[in-house]
Amino acid sequence: MPTPEKHALLSASSASRWLHCTAAPRFEEQFPEKTSEYAEEGRLAHAICELKVIKKFTTQLTPRTYTTRLNKLKKDPLYTDEMDKTSDLYVEHLTEKAMTYDSTPSVAVEVQVDFAEYVPEGFGTCDCIMIGGDTLNITDYKHGKGVPVSAEGNAQMRLYALGALKRYAPIYGNTIKKVCMTIDQPRIQDEPSTETITVEELRAWGESIKPAAAKAYMGLGEFCPGEHCRFCRGKAQCKARAAINTALEEFKDCVPQNGEKPPLFGQGVLTDEEIGDLLVRGKELVAWYKDLEEYALNALLNGGTIPGWKAVAGRSNRTFTDTDAAVAAVIAAGYDEALVYERKPKTLTELEKLMGKAEFAAKLGAYVVKPLGKPTLAPMTDKREPYSPAAADFAEVANNG
Ligand code: SF4
Incomplete structure (x- = not known):
């Protein structure tokens, strides 16, 4: 499984925090690092992605070794079918990315990079690096579905890119001119988010953050609360x-x-x-x-006390201890099976997976619409387009027409 960035005080994944709140890294040192089920799920999903990318882009795995390893990962109690789908999408997106090169790019996964030239003791792990022609591509898979993460101006991606440039400089010298950074978050974003900048722009950005990084590292930072x-x-x-x-x-x-x-x-x-x-x-x-x-x-x-507060049991719903046995008892009681079971078609995504993208698009494309989501309040800084009632009406007409 991928190694978490445990030991970097100024990790790339926390850069958006320590660049805003330079006091955070030293302040956080007094609190133990905790893992959560979400974090463990993320690690498992990353491991599946890594395996599939190695299979797709290298000759390191025999089909048998691949299947054995995948099955082992699938036995993890945190495994869900969704991981299989999102990792397939991730590989699909990487394949599309590889096809943008004139000739087959070099692909490496779970690459350790060192960006200590800009951030004291800074290092991290890139999920996937692709190099060819004058372009370096860095892709980060995100399994979380709480908040969509944009690649634009993303400090974590830029630090990885700086580290990758350093790592591959002995091989590629100055041939790399452009850096394309992509965040793939297939659970909540249909399309990956990408930013492309020149190597000069990237290095200038790296220089610009040096003072904040030094301050944060030395414990001279200021607290600055925010998102x-x-x-x-x-x-x-x-x-x-x-x-x-x-x-x-x-x-x-x-x-x-x-x-x-x-x-x-x-x-x-x-x-x-x-x-x-x-x-x-x-x-x-x-x-x-x-x-x-x-x-x-x-x-x-954990046995502590918070004056004025206590823990109580929340609401819960009744559930069968053994659903199959319960259903059998209903049928034995004389109820028709058709009344007991619900016959439902598979979801759109499941059918697409079953048929493959091309056949799905050819045979079912005419039945697919993507309605405009319900209006929701968002701050002006949100990257989505403003909601337009006229566009919603149009979508309605188009869907009905
Ligand atoms: S202000 Fe926010 S980021 Fe900074 S130390 Fe406090 S909680 Fe952490």
Whole structure:
């Protein structure tokens, strides 16, 4: 299985955090590294991806060894059929990428790269590197489906790319002129996210982050709470984050204090500008509160105390201890089998997998539509296009027509 970036204080995967909050790496050192079921699932999915890429692009595995290894991975209790599908998609995307080269590129997987020239003691592992002509391609597979990750301006990918340039410089010299960085997150993004920049642009970016990296490494950084707190090991106990989210001074200003101070929002109805501002602050507040809840529940379940709080059993639903036996009992009681079972077709994705993309597109393409998703609120920084009711109407008409 891939090795996690355990020992780099300034890891590539946490770069978006330590570049914003330079105090984070040293602050986090006091909290133990924890693994979660999601992280373990991710590691398993990565191992399956790695195996399939090796099979597809190299001659290192005999069909028998490949099958034995894949079956072993599939026996892992965390294995799901979805991993088989997403790893196939990942290989498909890499194959498409390889076809953009004029001649077959060199492909390497799980490559250790060293970017210590820019970030003290910085190193990491790239999922897949492809080199050919003047282009270096780096691809990172992400199994998480919580938040879509964009490759644009992505610090983790740029650090990997800097490390890869260094690693392959003895072989390719200055022939590499462009770097294409891709994040493939097939569980939530149909198409991988990609950014292409020149080697000069990449190196200039590397130079630009050196001061922040040095500060973070030496423990001279500043706390700067924000969205990047999400994966910080100290996110529940960090006082800087708590201070931003409680911001008592600001709330005090919402109420007139003996007529001395003007209220922050005035009186009466909130304006749309004020609502926009409150939504931004409230988003982080909700995330922070959830982190506090998670921390407190874990502490209580581990025998600790959180004054004023206790752990209780949540809601649960009834379930059969043995579904087959229960269904047999219903039929034995005289109910028709047709009333007991539901006959459902396989999902679109399952049918596509069954038929293969080409046959699926040829025979079922006419029946496939991709409706516009339900409108959802997002900050202006979100990369998606703004929702357009006219586009939704058009999609409706097109689907009905
Ligand atoms: S919780 Fe946020 S502000 Fe606090 S150390 Fe971590 S990243 Fe920095």
